[in-house]
Amino acid sequence: MRVWSFGARPTRIWWRAMSERARIGLLGRGTVGGAFHDLISSSSDHVVAVSGRSPEISGVLRRAEGDFDEILAASDIIVELIGGTDPARDYVIRALEAGKHVVTANKQLIAQHGEELFAAARANGVQIRFEAAVAGVVPAIRVIQESLAATEITKVFGIVNGTTNFILTEMARTGASFAEALALAQELGYAEADPTDDVGGGDAAAKMAILARLAFHTPVRLDDVSFEGITEIRADDMAYAKELGLSLKLLGVAEMVEGGVSVRVFPCFLYPGHPLAPVEGPFNAVMVEAPAITEITMSGPGAGGLATATAVLGDVVSILAGDAPVHETRRELPIVSDVASSFYLHLEVADRPGVLAAVADVLGQAGVSVKSMVQRGTAEQARLVMILHETPERAFYGALAELAKLDFMRGDPRAIRVIEEQFV
């Protein structure tokens, strides 16, 4: 086992030339499994560039198809995307005992059987990785276990369930009831037909048990996590909250407290300045607090087949690449200097007829159009402040130089870029 892992870089470069195979046994082929299968094909070149090994799916176990033992024998890494604990636990234990690395996205498996699996991995000198089990592609596991491996973490908390965050965002945005927002979430595929595990808080509890275990290096069982869901939240609570400027989130909180550790999941109002307040829709976010670093906040999509599969691939690549990034140049791309931007434009002009028309003419000739404008007059002098639509920068700066020459300008025109796009 791990024959590729004696690890020094020259050996890896040799592998790259040879493109030795990395055989991946895939358990489960649902939404995430299917996306992962596709990703292995489409990302093959990237994986070779990073790890020197060419990934291939050596077998797929579906409910009614495939033999686990055969797949195990033919694989270097087992990727477990079945979900649930039975038979996933059995498969993963057998894989670890056979000296195969394991990557899984299975939160229940890790939350309920983590200690046993970690011990099996250590005993057999192999890795088990599970970034996708908590908060999708938000790199919470890697940051806690690697960036902050030697740092005393005091608190890990955040929004670790996308379904409930979508529902709460909808309730706040539209005034919908819980039932209405849940129905919409189901229609859009953000909630399952039986949403109990998500809306009741159980899903978030399993994820918080995992985060607490890793952050505090102490066993945390699922039973240790107290949790409440969002089923009791009413539209009029949301209305009052809006009046008070608060937003409501389902938070998972794991923290060191006097006497030990507290791990809980509960709906919670946040004041506007809170870093988690702007996290909306199906997004997840995790904050890590440690005295040495104040805090790190990470956010991103909490679910979705491709996003989750990407997190799984990140773990697979970490196993294949061994101990460090290789920093190899893969290509030489040209540097492009003229890109499109939108701008804020501030002009100080003499307040006389024809000024606006002249300005508009210069902008129009350069293909720059105005999105919004404020004009302020102060006796002899006026200010024109505009937000402009996106335009190639070279054309815009040409127009700016033209504007500067106009005889009614009372100061240099000032331009500052604006990001126009709206986010989730």
Place this chain on the structure above:
Amino acid sequence: MRVWSFGARPTRIWWRAMSERARIGLLGRGTVGGAFHDLISSSSDHVVAVSGRSPEISGVLRRAEGDFDEILAASDIIVELIGGTDPARDYVIRALEAGKHVVTANKQLIAQHGEELFAAARANGVQIRFEAAVAGVVPAIRVIQESLAATEITKVFGIVNGTTNFILTEMARTGASFAEALALAQELGYAEADPTDDVGGGDAAAKMAILARLAFHTPVRLDDVSFEGITEIRADDMAYAKELGLSLKLLGVAEMVEGGVSVRVFPCFLYPGHPLAPVEGPFNAVMVEAPAITEITMSGPGAGGLATATAVLGDVVSILAGDAPVHETRRELPIVSDVASSFYLHLEVADRPGVLAAVADVLGQAGVSVKSMVQRGTAEQARLVMILHETPERAFYGALAELAKLDFMRGDPRAIRVIEEQFV
């Protein structure tokens, strides 16, 4: 070299028992170097738990003290915290060629000489890590190089200079001029006596060159980055922006565009919904966009001796730990169930005299005090909505049970937690 790195777990456990030394040669002992030196002492147990190796400083090179060759010979890892490119480049090259791993926080070194250093690391089978060179403890480098190693990244952008973000935040908050806000930043230690590199955009440009290089796997020289600073931003631009609901940030943007790559640094207005809009003061934030994941946003302190030293330590531990987290239980902490929280409390009551007094009495007896309250009457029925100060949850829930028994209640009392603390 790398004798500890044949890597299987049982060997590592043996090391743990033996606590083999990891000898760290420290170049530079300024703010970050001093903090790192202290951290190696205070985090020693953590490092042993993760890596099985006991870290020790084998030598310190100061301006007027220490011999580089002696330190090199006595070290397994060189931590370069001198800054600048000369003599840092020479030292790092010599360390890599001697088969020593290198960790550095030096953005200029990596931006200007990255290709040469990466090649030297590959040729000698050692690692060079530099998380702290960009955005402090924000784990941008690790996420781009490890989590997303095989993912096609299309854009990396963010706030990578804390000095300018502090200045812009102050200008927006107080209406101060650039000069006034800069003076305050200098007074508080957020800006250097010669602030040119920060406020002119050069510092951010070096960091964006590094991020672009890693995200797009193409060489990006410092000259390839076009940059503007914030010295021309005026108080009245900020005032207009406030009116328009915009916030101003110094953004670094590296993106794949038609024909190649664009890497730029410029001040930019953001609409309120933008994930970077709430990043204030000396904080940094980096967003990574890729079609497979939509986007990941990461934020945290961008500077500070201890925070930067913690990022350096994360890199050191990654080198020592080899290829994966060990997931070992280090302790068994009790689970604490009663913690303090503040609450939103919603009561539907009969609208008659004495009601508020009775409610206040129940709360008061449980030690719960009221922070703010809204009362709404609708003929026979009234609603009391309160935000309560932090109190132990068990006491609060006891009071809630008492309230439910009062004869004027027209529905079950509803309580939802509130996060009271204010953030940066």
